[in-house]
Amino acid sequence: MTNTLVVEKAKTSKIQDVDFDNLSFGSVYSDHMLVCDYRNGKWEAPKVVPYQPLSLDPSAKIFHYGQSIFEGMKAYKDEAGDAWLFRPLENFKRLNKSAKRLAIPELPEEYFMEGLTTLLQLDKDWIPQNPGSSLYIRPFMFASGTGFHASPADEYKFIICTAPSGAYFSGKVKVLIEENYSRAANGGVGYAKAGGNYAGQFYPTQLAIEKGYNQVIWTDDNSHEYIEEAGAMNVFVRINDTLITGPTSDRILDGITRKSILDIANEEGIATEVRKISVHEVVEAAKTGELKEMFGAGTAAVISPISAFGYKDTDYDLPELQNSYASLLKKRITDIQYNRVADTFGWRYKV
The missing domain is CATH 3.30.470.10 (Aminotransferase class 4, branched-chain amino acid transferase, N-terminal domain)
Known part of the structure; x- marks a missing residue:
């Protein structure tokens, strides 16, 4: 060509x-x-x-x-x-x-x-x-x-x-777990980066902003019992020392940052699970102190830490950690992106 x-x-x-x-x-x-x-x-x-x-x-x-x-x-x-x-x-x-x-x-x-x-x-x-x-x-x-x-x-x-x-997000974000609206449905176009997917998010997100939140955590279209994505990003949850994210499907975007995080976490010896995450599990872990971190992952922000989430008119704060998985993983990814370390995965592409 x-x-x-x-x-x-x-x-x-x-x-x-x-x-x-x-x-x-x-x-x-x-x-x-x-x-x-x-x-x-x-x-x-x-x-x-x-x-x-x-x-x-x-x-x-x-x-x-x-x-x-x-x-x-x-x-x-x-x-x-x-x-x-x-x-x-x-x-x-x-x-x-x-x-x-x-x-x-x-x-x-x-x-x-x-x-x-x-x-x-x-x-x-x-x-x-x-x-x-x-x-x-x-x-x-x-x-x-x-x-x-x-x-x-x-x-x-x-x-x-x-x-x-410049940097996409500054500081941590406060999110609302969505109980009514859905980002995508089974058999739909949720896995595609279609413009309409984002247009459909704007109204529920605006409602959350009016309540004092920065972003929405989307739940499944059928029962609203399972966490799926964080705004326009994939979402990760750390319970104790295990990092969990939902499986990709025809509702969830196959994020490149998401895949990279899982590979780096495994190399770092961080326990990972790719499975459905129920809202109930996250709320209970927050109540017992086992919920250590939540963060969104995507190209624009790389990793966007979540400081608190709201669900059924109750807010749950996440702890401030000195050595968070979010900061470790973001540094590992950005060091590769900016050619500061050896790229053992073969991800970097010279222009």
Whole structure:
């Protein structure tokens, strides 16, 4: 594909206008983006072009039937100025898994990987080196084909945009265990990174925020008896010295950070269990003092510690630990991401 990837450089750069010491998450955008169109039954050659608005017909099916998926990734710069990705092929595989579920044509691997690395090499100066900072990468695909008929589109767009960003969360979060609304259902699209999954979360999350919480812990759609995810992240619970997370399913996202945590925990000799976690078990463990930690895990925050949770009008505080699993695991992952230690897992990918 090397000979067919077209690169159109921006005439001027916006980088001199960016305060890299004060970056909010995903609100400043780099100079270029990758664009690839699906037409006439095949993906055309990708192009790297200046970051710019899109022009879409009002009848484009994305607006009417929600065929939209995305991924979240980061590029990191080490002290020597080299740029790295973290398990990018896992993001590619999950993108195509999501595409298949939403009847979107799957993307060739070389289009994703070569397009991404070309984009990052061009915008390498946009990868910040400040502690905790990174270049957030947003690959996404959506239906650009037109028509009001309720059917898959005949044209699609694949785009990668990037945004230099500081740390995603600061401090610990207080969460509410959801007793009414559900994030996903059996047989649904919960395992896909579909835009609609996140749209459906906003209202229940807003209700939780109005009650004084930062985020929602989602429970199963049938009984609301089992913990599933923390906001837009996978959730981990530590009872005594065992780290527990729910199994992936057609309701739960197969998180790349989640998989990495389990592998590192096993290497560290931390006992892990992948099984269903009941709300009752968590509440009882909180009452007896056996609940040591809860945290969310995802690309943006890596690990987001939970300081307290609410359930049935009662709040339960978690202890402050000197040597938490959350801090150990976050350091292990970020040390690999920023090329500070040897990568024994083979997860790091040089740009």
